[in-house]
């Protein structure tokens with residue numbers, strides 16, 4: 282077989298939009314880490330728990346029974362009914378399972394569908410950053426223009442309406458938010474969300490709300506955007522099973538939206554995906570029906586680890602705000618004088634701990650690193666010890682412990 286495609290004149294170019302997509306900044310570090318021995322990874326954004334057994338068993342049983350065909354394009358009606366019940370019970374938001382809920386192959390596909398359903402070429406989408414790495418590419422691939430909006434640690438990564446107003450144009454079509462946030466862990470406050478809804482109403486915008494971490498909210502209640510006054514008609518909610526039920530590999534998520542929007546998403550889905558995997562949908566159904574106690578137990582464990590890792594960073598002199606949700610700590614590494622990439626790279630080579638540089642997540646991420654605490658507590662402890670050794674080897678970082686000792690000596 283002749284594999285020589287070195288002559289560029291033989292071929293027309295690939296899609297310019299696709300060819301110009303940057304490679305995820307996360308990938309590079311995983312590639313380096315995978316070549317090294319004895320690495321503790323705080324890099325991966327997925328639960329370290331296996332999917333609860335009852336959920337796995339439901340999928341096995343469905344395969345044994347030969348339930349291996351496509352489902353309706355929208356997904357299994359029993360699953361859509363459970364999703365609808367869940368929205369009603371937790372957030373008092375009523376989605377019609379027949380017309381307003383679509384089962385997707387993960388929130389990742391939901392993002393792609395919603396971008397393609399809403400955007401014409403050149404339409405702009407306001408995206409508060411730092412944010413999940415897929416948001417901008419999904420918008421670009423749909424022909425849209427992502428418009429980053431910087432949020433900062435000083436402001437607890439809340440989105441200010443002034444910053445949205447500064448970037449809105451007649452081409453703006455939507456605001457895309459993820460909360461609790463990957464990578465910052467910030468849970469947006471009700472007031473912030475109400476202001477975003479008000480802003481969207483004033484400018485006639487859609488709100489795409491990725492709430493995949495809704496069940497991993499540790500201090501207080503998650504606020505579902507669609508439940509806020511005036512939000513329902515313009516909001517597309519994306520959610521899924523990957524994080525809450527430790528089901529990343531099953532590839533099941535869902536989109537909830539008013540019927541006209543959902544119908545358009547469903548048409549795209551029906552041509553490009555047909556339906557989400559059937560065993561995965563059976564598993565998701567079991568997760569919703571009998572997975573609650575596991576979801577609660579896993580969330581409680583993440584909360585314990587969150588406190589451990591945040592305390593650890595602050596004690597070694599790296600300011601780390603307390604994340605309200607998800608499973609990421611986003612400490613500031615500014616005190617070290619290193620850039621995010623330098624910090625991550627030097628830490629990996631010197632102490633074999635993998636973290637993700639904050640600049641991979643867009644504006645506001647430089648000066649931070651993302652550390653996932655979906656990692657066993659004993660490994661988090663070891664990783665913290667190694668990070669502390671690394672930080673101690675750098676000049677200029679003053680520890681909270683040292684400060685405490687100094688002030689104790691003063692009295």
Ligand SMILES: Cc1ncc(COP(=O)(O)O)c(C=O)c1O
Nearest residue numbers: 326387388389413463521523534
């Ligand atoms: C904010 C956010 N949205 C969506 C996804 C993708 O989720 P899924 O596995 O449902 O495609 C992730 C995964 O890390 C995420 O962090």
